[in-house]
Amino acid sequence: MAGPIRGVLFDKDGTLIDFQQSWGPVMGLVADELARGNGDLAEKLLHVGGHDPVSGRTAPGSLLAAGTAVEIAEAWAPLVGTEDITALAAAVDAGFRRHGPDYAVPVPLLRETLDILENRGLRLGVATSDCEGAARDGLERLGLITLFDFICGYDTGHGVKPGPGMVIGFCTTVGLDPTAVAVVGDNTHDLEMARAAGAGLRVGVLTGTGRRAELEPLADVILPGIAALPAVLEGWTGR
Numbered sequence: 001m002a003g004p005i006r007g008v009l010f011d012k013d014g015t016l017i018d019f020q021q022s023w024g025p026v027m028g029l030v031a032d033e034l035a036r037g038n039g040d041l042a043e044k045l046l047h048v049g050g051h052d053p054v055s056g057r058t059a060p061g062s063l064l065a066a067g068t069a070v071e072i073a074e075a076w077a078p079l080v081g082t083e084d085i086t087a088l089a090a091a092v093d094a095g096f097r098r099h100g101p102d103y104a105v106p107v108p109l110l111r112e113t114l115d116i117l118e119n120r121g122l123r124l125g126v127a128t129s130d131c132e133g134a135a136r137d138g139l140e141r142l143g144l145i146t147l148f149d150f151i152c153g154y155d156t157g158h159g160v161k162p163g164p165g166m167v168i169g170f171c172t173t174v175g176l177d178p179t180a181v182a183v184v185g186d187n188t189h190d191l192e193m194a195r196a197a198g199a200g201l202r203v204g205v206l207t208g209t210g211r212r213a214e215l216e217p218l219a220d221v222i223l224p225g226i227a228a229l230p231a232v233l234e235g236w237t238g239r
């Protein structure tokens with residue numbers, strides 16, 4: 001039985017954090033480190049990952065837009081000349097974790113929007129393909145960590161997107177049925193995760209790498225950014 005939304009599970013990068021402004025510089029630093037000063041190799045790593053260092057844009061659905069550190073490591077391993085995916089994934093994670101929080105640029109009205117939702121009594125969570133530690137560091141740095149009841153990365157133990165596990169984990173933690181939960185994200189895998197879990201509302205946002213045309217078929221509503229979410233939730237009584 002559809003009803004009002006009582007919890008919101010947010011993707012992090014591209015949803016809470018402005019993707020292009022935040023991750024462009026970080027990807028460049030991590031690629032430089034892994035290439036050990038070989039500029040051509042660093043450029044190749046970014047290219048394979050879907051990031052164009054000249055324009056600063058990351059292609060929608062690409063590894064660097066939507067992949068986990070393990071998926072990125074699998075693609076980069078032959079280029080950096082290693083077969084140890086686990087070690088390379090750990091190095092990628094460590095690089096993102098070291099540099100990410102320094103460059104995290106919040107989307108417009110992030111704090112204000114989360115405050116409105118919290119004041120209405122909604123339970124809030126984060127589900128990211130980043131590692132949980134990096135997510136916690138970044139949210140701590142932005143002074144937002146106490147607003148969230150649930151913070152989940154690809155390594156938390158709830159599986160990865162687009163599987164339903166992160167939504168189920170959030171629901172279990174806060175005691176809500178998936179039909180009472182909105183999932184908000186900038187990529188198709190966020191909305192596919194929402195559908196797989198039976199979430200009550202699927203919201204696509206355009207502050208990340210995903211484009212309207214690809215998000216629209218999977219979403220109940222597309223917003224320019226999360227600042228428009230409180231108004232949508234107020235009027236939402238189910239699809």
Ligand SMILES: [Mg+2]
Pocket residue numbers: 011012013014015185186187208
């Ligand atoms: Mg995202």
